[in-house]
Amino acid sequence: MIAMLRPLRRSLALGFALVLAAGSAGIAAEGRLYPSGPPNGVAYLRFVNMASQEVTVVSPAAKIAVPADDAHRVREFDPVTPGVALKGSVELGGASKPIDVTLAPNEFVTIAITGGADGLTLTVLRDVPSDFNALKSSLALFNLDPACAKADLLAGDNHLAVVSDVAPGALGRRLVNPVDVALSVSCGDPAQGLPAKLGALVAGDRYSVFVAASGSGRQIVAGRDEQASFRP
Amino acid sequence: MNALLAGLAVLIIGDSHMVTRDYLITTLHDDLTAQGATVDTYGMCGANAGDWVYPTTVSCGRAERHGKTPPVVDYKGGIPTWTVDALIAKHHPNLVVIEMGDTMAGYGQHDFPQGWIYQQVHALTGRVAAQNIPCIWIGPPWGGEGSTYHKTFARVKEMSEFLSTAVAPCRFIDSTVFSKPGDWPTIDGQHLTASGYRTWGKDITESIDQMAPQLARRP
Numbered sequence: 001m002i003a004m005l006r007p008l009r010r011s012l013a014l015g016f017a018l019v020l021a022a023g024s025a026g027i028a029a030e031g032r033l034y035p036s037g038p039p040n041g042v043a044y045l046r047f048v049n050m051a052s053q054e055v056t057v058v059s060p061a062a063k064i065a066v067p068a069d070d071a072h073r074v075r076e077f078d079p080v081t082p083g084v085a086l087k088g089s090v091e092l093g094g095a096s097k098p099i100d101v102t103l104a105p106n107e108f109v110t111i112a113i114t115g116g117a118d119g120l121t122l123t124v125l126r127d128v129p130s131d132f133n134a135l136k137s138s139l140a141l142f143n144l145d146p147a148c149a150k151a152d153l154l155a156g157d158n159h160l161a162v163v164s165d166v167a168p169g170a171l172g173r174r175l176v177n178p179v180d181v182a183l184s185v186s187c188g189d190p191a192q193g194l195p196a197k198l199g200a201l202v203a204g205d206r207y208s209v210f211v212a213a214s215g216s217g218r219q220i221v222a223g224r225d226e227q228a229s230f231r232p
Numbered sequence: 233m234n235a236l237l238a239g240l241a242v243l244i245i246g247d248s249h250m251v252t253r254d255y256l257i258t259t260l261h262d263d264l265t266a267q268g269a270t271v272d273t274y275g276m277c278g279a280n281a282g283d284w285v286y287p288t289t290v291s292c293g294r295a296e297r298h299g300k301t302p303p304v305v306d307y308k309g310g311i312p313t314w315t316v317d318a319l320i321a322k323h324h325p326n327l328v329v330i331e332m333g334d335t336m337a338g339y340g341q342h343d344f345p346q347g348w349i350y351q352q353v354h355a356l357t358g359r360v361a362a363q364n365i366p367c368i369w370i371g372p373p374w375g376g377e378g379s380t381y382h383k384t385f386a387r388v389k390e391m392s393e394f395l396s397t398a399v400a401p402c403r404f405i406d407s408t409v410f411s412k413p414g415d416w417p418t419i420d421g422q423h424l425t426a427s428g429y430r431t432w433g434k435d436i437t438e439s440i441d442q443m444a445p446q447l448a449r450r451p
Contacts, residue, residue: 132350134400
C-alpha cells in the first residue's frame, strides 16, 4: 500500500508523454529514474530500502537496485519534475507494488520500502523543509514502524528530546547546533532507546534517522542526506 | 588604499551584474584595485551558483577583466562556463568575492525554492572552502518591480535573508541595506544605471574594507 499519498494532480498528457519517452529509451540497467525537471522550482525524490533484502525500483526510464546494507539503503534526493505523475513499481522477491506519486514544487519526498509478514509496503513521506541553514544542522526522524505510536529522537545520557511524537508514516524535523552528541530513538521509554549513529554533526549538513520494524524488534538507520546535482 | 587589502589577490565572480562594461566589472573591480588589491573578475550572464561548479554553457554571454586592463565582454550564448576550481588554480586568490542572487531567487514563482538555492550555494561555497580561501558573498540589490524579470521587493528581502544564513563559511554582504527599495533606478527592473553600479560598487568596497581585519589571509 502507499500510505499518506495526497490526491494525485495527475496530468494525463504529461504522463503519457513520459511513458512514450521512456518507451523509446528502453529500460536501462542503471540510471536516472525520472527526468530532472526545471532547474528552478524543482522537487526531489529519494528511495529508502528498510527491508531485509535488496529491492528493485523500476520506472519507465530505468531500473535501479537499492541494496539492503546500511551504507546503501538510503539513496540521494534526485531532482524530478513537479506536477507530473511519476510512475513505476518496487519489486521485492516476487512481490511488486506500484509507484504513482506527484510532487509539488520544492517538495522533498521519501518513498520508504519496508517488508514483513504482511508483504511489501511503500510509505510516501512528504516534506517541504524551510530550514536550510549553513550554520546549523537539520535532523529529521522518519517513523516507519506501525507499532511505534510516538517515536522520539533523543540526545545525550539525559535523553533530551530533539524531535518528539512522530506518528507512524510521518516525519519530524528540527534545526540544531552542529555538535557531537549520542543520539537515540525511542518509542515510549527513553531508557529503551536504540542508538542512531551519526557522529559529529556538521554545520550546513542535513541528516535523516529512520526507525522501522525488524523481526520482533526495531532497526535504526541514520545518515547524512545527499542531494544529487541538477542535470538537464 | 587599505593596508589590509593592499597586495591581496582578489577573484570576483558573478552573474549579469558583471557582464556589461559599466557594471560591477568596472566599478567594483576599480574600487578594489584602488585599495591596492590585484583583481580578476569574471561574470556569466544568467548563471546560477552551480554553473560555477558543474561545467555547462552560458545562456547570454560572459565577461572577464584582469588587473588594469579593460573588460572583455562576449555576449554569445552557448560558450563554456568557467569553473571556480579552474579560476582558483589559475589566479591563486587570497579572497574570493561572489556576487549572485537574482538568477536563483525564483522571481515570478509563487514558492521560494529554498532547497534548490541551498544546494546551488552550498556546492559553490564548498569548493571555495575546500581550498581554505576566505570568501564574501554579495546579495542582490532591490532593483525595480513590475518588469519582465518579475522581481519584487518582498522576494529580494526573502532572498537576502535566506542567503545570510546559507552562504557560510563565506561572509555575507546584504546589498539591500545600501538603499531603500526603488532608490536605485534600473534600466529593466534588474540591472542598474551606470550611476547605480558606481554607488553599489562603492558600498560593497566599503563593506569589504570593514570585513578585511576579520578575513584570514592565506599566505
